[in-house]
Amino acid sequence: MSAGRNIRRAKNLAELDADLVHRQVRVIVPIASTLPVLAAVAATKTIPIVFGFGSDPVRLGIVASLSRPEGNITGMTSMSGELIGKQLGILHELLPHSARFGVLYNSANPSQLGVAKDAVAAAPALDVAIELANASSVSEIESGLARLVDDKHVDGLLVANDPLYIGLREQIIRATANYKLPAIFPFLGQAEAGGLMSYGPDLIARDRELSHYVARILNGEKPADLPVIRVTKFEFVVNLKTAKTLVLTFPPGRLATADEVIE
Numbered sequence: 001m002s003a004g005r006n007i008r009r010a011k012n013l014a015e016l017d018a019d020l021v022h023r024q025v026r027v028i029v030p031i032a033s034t035l036p037v038l039a040a041v042a043a044t045k046t047i048p049i050v051f052g053f054g055s056d057p058v059r060l061g062i063v064a065s066l067s068r069p070e071g072n073i074t075g076m077t078s079m080s081g082e083l084i085g086k087q088l089g090i091l092h093e094l095l096p097h098s099a100r101f102g103v104l105y106n107s108a109n110p111s112q113l114g115v116a117k118d119a120v121a122a123a124p125a126l127d128v129a130i131e132l133a134n135a136s137s138v139s140e141i142e143s144g145l146a147r148l149v150d151d152k153h154v155d156g157l158l159v160a161n162d163p164l165y166i167g168l169r170e171q172i173i174r175a176t177a178n179y180k181l182p183a184i185f186p187f188l189g190q191a192e193a194g195g196l197m198s199y200g201p202d203l204i205a206r207d208r209e210l211s212h213y214v215a216r217i218l219n220g221e222k223p224a225d226l227p228v229i230r231v232t233k234f235e236f237v238v239n240l241k242t243a244k245t246l247v248l249t250f251p252p253g254r255l256a257t258a259d260e261v262i263e
Contacts, residue, residue: 014042014043016039020043026048027049027050028044030049031207032163034055035111037049037062038060041062048072049072050214052206054083054161054186054201055111057069059114063228069224069227070224074213074227075229076229077230078230078234079230080114080115080118081117081121083201084118084122088101089126093251094254095182100152100154101154101156102149102181103116103157104133104141104157104158104160105133105134106135106164108136116134133147141165145175149181154181155182157183159184166190169190169195170193173193182196183197184198185197186199191262195239196238196239199237200235201231201234202233205231206233238250240262
């Protein structure tokens with residue numbers, strides 16, 4: 001997502017939230033990414049907000065702490081920093097002799113600001129180098145992947161959680177196939193679309209938990225009294241058809257942990 005598109009999207013979100021505030025809705029539930037959450041926080045300090053996204057809300061200044069969020073906001077997070085370390089670990093299990101991994105992320109998205117730091121921090125335990133490709137447009141994705149493969153010679157790729165990358169999943173998956181680059185994605189749908197594998201939060205379980213919080217608030221509880229929930233249920237999906245085209249074999253132990261195997 002380019003900076004211009006980000007600005008336009010933020011403006012649209014602000015207008016939508018202003019309309020919700022005008023309508024005096026009882027709860028606002030922004031999910032999926034950081035921008036809707038930030039827009040809701042900016043729009044109201046009184047209407048309860050229940051968010052669901054992958055970033056660290058404390059790092060972003062959205063809540064005071066996970067245990068005591070304060071104000072009119074609470075919700076659920078998968079803590080993307082810890083998730084990135086887990087994703088890189090799975091990639092390393094599949095490619096144990098790798099020297100370097102690439103990370104595709106979008107710094108134009110506020111939720112992605114910690115991705116580079118978290119990926120680099122996870123690297124020493126895996127004894128790999130991390131090469132970063134910051135891409136916020138289709139052309140930057142294409143050039144970034146080309147640089148990672150042709151110039152940096154990465155052995156595998158982590159695709160960060162970004163709405164742009166979800167929307168362009170087919171193009172990214174096609175590019176990784178053309179480069180014969182093993183990649184791990186954050187969501188089930190990306191593995192189902194042809195990505196090698198995905199590891200990320202179970203979105204159905206997340207939304208069920210969020211609905212419980214909304215019900216409690218509608219029944220009179222205050223967001224400040226409801227601690228931010230950390231996602232505990234994650235999905236690991238393997239696409240064996242893609243693995244076959246890449247001539248890769250998953251370790252039996254890791255394959256046994258998959259929630260879904262696409263054959």
